[in-house]
Amino acid sequence: MNGGNKILLVEDEETLAVGLEFNLTEEGYLVVWAKDGKVALDLFYSQKFDLIILDIMLPYINGFEVAKKVREKSPQMPILILSARSGVEDRVKGLELGADDYLAKPFHLQELLLRINGMLKRKMWYKNAASVQPVYSFGDNKINFENLECHTKDSQIRLTQQEAMVLKYLIENKGKIVSRKELIEKVWHMNPEIETRTVDNFIVRLRKYFEPDPSSPVFFKSIRGAGYMFNAE
Amino acid sequence: MKRNRSFFYHITVFVVSQLAWLALLGIWIYWYVSNYIIFKTVGDKLSPGIIYNGTKVLPFVGGIVLLVSIAFGMSLIFRHLNVQLRLNNLYDNFISNITHELKSPLSSIQLYLETLNSRPVPAEKQKEFISMMMKDAGRLKNLINSILEISALEQKKIVHDFQIYPVNSLLKDLVDGVLEQFNLPKNSIIIEGKVDCECMVDKNAFKIVLNNLTDNAIKYSIKPIRISIKLKTQFTKVVIDFSDNGIGIPSSELKNIFSKFYRIYGANIPNVKGTGLGLYSVKEIIRSHGGKISASSEGIDMGSTFRIELPVYNEFVRKFKKSFMVNIKKKELIEKTEDNI
Numbered sequence: 001m002n003g004g005n006k007i008l009l010v011e012d013e014e015t016l017a018v019g020l021e022f023n024l025t026e027e028g029y030l031v032v033w034a035k036d037g038k039v040a041l042d043l044f045y046s047q048k049f050d051l052i053i054l055d056i057m058l059p060y061i062n063g064f065e066v067a068k069k070v071r072e073k074s075p076q077m078p079i080l081i082l083s084a085r086s087g088v089e090d091r092v093k094g095l096e097l098g099a100d101d102y103l104a105k106p107f108h109l110q111e112l113l114l115r116i117n118g119m120l121k122r123k124m125w126y127k128n129a130a131s132v133q134p135v136y137s138f139g140d141n142k143i144n145f146e147n148l149e150c151h152t153k154d155s156q157i158r159l160t161q162q163e164a165m166v167l168k169y170l171i172e173n174k175g176k177i178v179s180r181k182e183l184i185e186k187v188w189h190m191n192p193e194i195e196t197r198t199v200d201n202f203i204v205r206l207r208k209y210f211e212p213d214p215s216s217p218v219f220f221k222s223i224r225g226a227g228y229m230f231n232a233e
Numbered sequence: 234m235k236r237n238r239s240f241f242y243h244i245t246v247f248v249v250s251q252l253a254w255l256a257l258l259g260i261w262i263y264w265y266v267s268n269y270i271i272f273k274t275v276g277d278k279l280s281p282g283i284i285y286n287g288t289k290v291l292p293f294v295g296g297i298v299l300l301v302s303i304a305f306g307m308s309l310i311f312r313h314l315n316v317q318l319r320l321n322n323l324y325d326n327f328i329s330n331i332t333h334e335l336k337s338p339l340s341s342i343q344l345y346l347e348t349l350n351s352r353p354v355p356a357e358k359q360k361e362f363i364s365m366m367m368k369d370a371g372r373l374k375n376l377i378n379s380i381l382e383i384s385a386l387e388q389k390k391i392v393h394d395f396q397i398y399p400v401n402s403l404l405k406d407l408v409d410g411v412l413e414q415f416n417l418p419k420n421s422i423i424i425e426g427k428v429d430c431e432c433m434v435d436k437n438a439f440k441i442v443l444n445n446l447t448d449n450a451i452k453y454s455i456k457p458i459r460i461s462i463k464l465k466t467q468f469t470k471v472v473i474d475f476s477d478n479g480i481g482i483p484s485s486e487l488k489n490i491f492s493k494f495y496r497i498y499g500a501n502i503p504n505v506k507g508t509g510l511g512l513y514s515v516k517e518i519i520r521s522h523g524g525k526i527s528a529s530s531e532g533i534d535m536g537s538t539f540r541i542e543l544p545v546y547n548e549f550v551r552k553f554k555k556s557f558m559v560n561i562k563k564k565e566l567i568e569k570t571e572d573n574i
Binding site for chain 1: 329332333336337338339340341343344345347348351352354358361362365366368369501502503504506
C-alpha cells in the first residue's frame, strides 16, 4: 500500500509503540522500533529509513539531540516529532533543529497517518524533482538540491530540507505567482492550521541567503495580495 | 538557560545592592564625621539658645544600625527569593513531568480506541490492545492516587492504620506482594538477616514505600534487577537496608532526591518517566512512622542503598503515643460516623 517505506519509530512508551507499530504495519509500512535515543541513532547509522517518528523525552539522548544528529548526516530525512510536550518553545526548537513536522500527544490516528503520508509524498516529489535537475544556478548562486549545499556570492551554506523544498517549488514555477496557500498545500502538503506567517519566514530566509540586497529583492518578489514569484532572469 | 539567567540576574542584583548599601554606609560615616563640627557651629549660630545635652554618638550609631538592619532585611528577602525561585523551578519540572505522565497513557488509550474503531483487528490483537489500555488506565490511576496521597500526607489527613507486626514476617509478606505486582522472578529480591522485634506499621503505607523503592530500582537499572534487603537492630531501632544494582546516584544528588518534585536528569539516565513525588512520599510515610530514611551510593553503576530506620514497638509507643492516640480516636470517630450513616 505504501510501497514498503521503512519507518524508524523512536518511542520509549511501550504501550504506545505497540499500537503505532500495528497501525503503521497495517498501512503497509515497515516499522523498526527504538526504545531510546541511543538505540535510535545506532539504528539510523546502520540501516536505511524513509522517515523517522521521534519522541522528545527519551532516555539517554533526547529527541532534539537525535534530530540534530540525524540532520547532520541526512539533510533530507523526513522527521516527524510526536511528543507530549506541546508548548510553542518545544515546537519551535524541534522545527529549528530540522524536524519537518510536529504533532502533540494525544493525537488522532488518522491525522498522524495523513501527515506521514504527506511527508513521504513530499520526499518522493523532492527526490524526483531534484534528480531531474540536481544543480540549479541563478545570479551568483548555485544550489545542489541533492546535498542541499549552496554557493552564494560570498559564502557557502547548507539549506534545510524545508527551505530546499520551498525553493524547488518556486523554481519549478518560475515566473508564475505562487500563493501562500499553494505553498502550504504543495510544499507542506497539509497542515491547514499552519500559519501563513511560516511561509513568509521561509521567504525571508531565502532572500537573506540569495538576494544581493534582501530589502529590495530581485529573485523572490512579493506580489501584493497574491503571494510570491521567483524570477531568475 | 532562562532559569540560569534569572538566577544570575538575582545574584547580581543582590551583590550590587549590597555594595550600594556598603557604599552608602561608608558615605554616611564619612559625612557624619566630617560635618559634625560644621553642624555644631552652624547650630550654635542659628539657635544659640538651644543647648543640646544628649549623647552625640546616638544619631551616628542609630544611622549605622538602620543601614545594617536594611542590609540584613535585604539579605532575608534575597534568601526567600532564592527559595521561591527554586520552588518555581521544581514546580515547572513537576508540571512538565506530570504533563508527560498524563498525556502518554492517554495517547495510548486514544490510539487503541481509534484503532479498534477504524479498522478490523484480529481477536488476539484485540485482547492485547485491551490489556495495554488497562495497563495505561492503571498507570493513570496510580498517578492520580500518588498526587492525592501526597496532598493528604502533607495536610496530615491520612489516618494510618497502625498495627503491631513482627518485622521478619512483615517484610516477607510485603516482598511477596512486590514480586507479584512487578512480575519479578522470586530470587530478584533477597531478604538477608533476621531481627527479633516488632514494629508498629501501617502495612498499606509501607507497601507504597517498598513499591516506590522497587519501581525506582527497575526504572534506574539497565541490568535485570537484584535487590537485597538487609535487616538488623540498632539500639531501639530496626534498620532496613534496601540495596539495588541500578545505575547509582551521584553523591551531589543524594541530599536532593527526597525533595518534592526533584528529578535527576542526565545522559546516563535510562528512564525519563516519573513525577518527582515517589521518594518524597516515601520520606513522608517513614517520617509518619517515627522513622527516617537516607540514601547512599558507591557511585555510577554501583547501585544505591536506601536505609530505613524505624523505632521498635516500645520506643515507637513512647515517641508517638500522643499522636497515635489522636489517630485512633479519629479512626473510631470515622467508623462511628460511617456506622451512623
